Amino acid sequence: MEMSPLVSAVVSFVFVIGLLLGTLWFVRSRGIGMGPMNGQGLRVVNSLRLGGKHRLDVVEYGGRRLLLGVAPNQITLLDNQSQDSAVASDGSTEASDNQAGTSGSSNALSFAGQLRQFMQRDE
Numbered sequence: 001m002e003m004s005p006l007v008s009a010v011v012s013f014v015f016v017i018g019l020l021l022g023t024l025w026f027v028r029s030r031g032i033g034m035g036p037m038n039g040q041g042l043r044v045v046n047s048l049r050l051g052g053k054h055r056l057d058v059v060e061y062g063g064r065r066l067l068l069g070v071a072p073n074q075i076t077l078l079d080n081q082s083q084d085s086a087v088a089s090d091g092s093t094e095a096s097d098n099q100a101g102t103s104g105s106s107n108a109l110s111f112a113g114q115l116r117q118f119m120q121r122d123e
Helices: 005-030 083-091 093-098 104-108 111-122
Strands: 042-049 055-061 064-071 074-082
Touching: 074 083
Parallel strands: none
Antiparallel strands: 042 055, 055 064, 064 074
């Protein structure tokens, strides 16, 4: 018995949709492609492009602020602060910029102070 082209197309369509739904169910049940956190508690606060492939990201995670250097094949932790000290230092960035050369102890712990010291060494 031969099927008409319309019936054949409908059967093929139903088969493809069934395969798609089966694949989606399998991926969801196994948790493939989903990390353990699913982005909960993780937030990118700021991102700064340094070039075509490099950037700096400030990420909040678990009550901490992390400064990450991101390259194509590497992520480097540059600074790690608790969130309350990070918020306090955000409000005083102008004051710390004006005191760059005078108070090395308070700025030595912040990323901005470390970067400033590094830049002054190269000059």
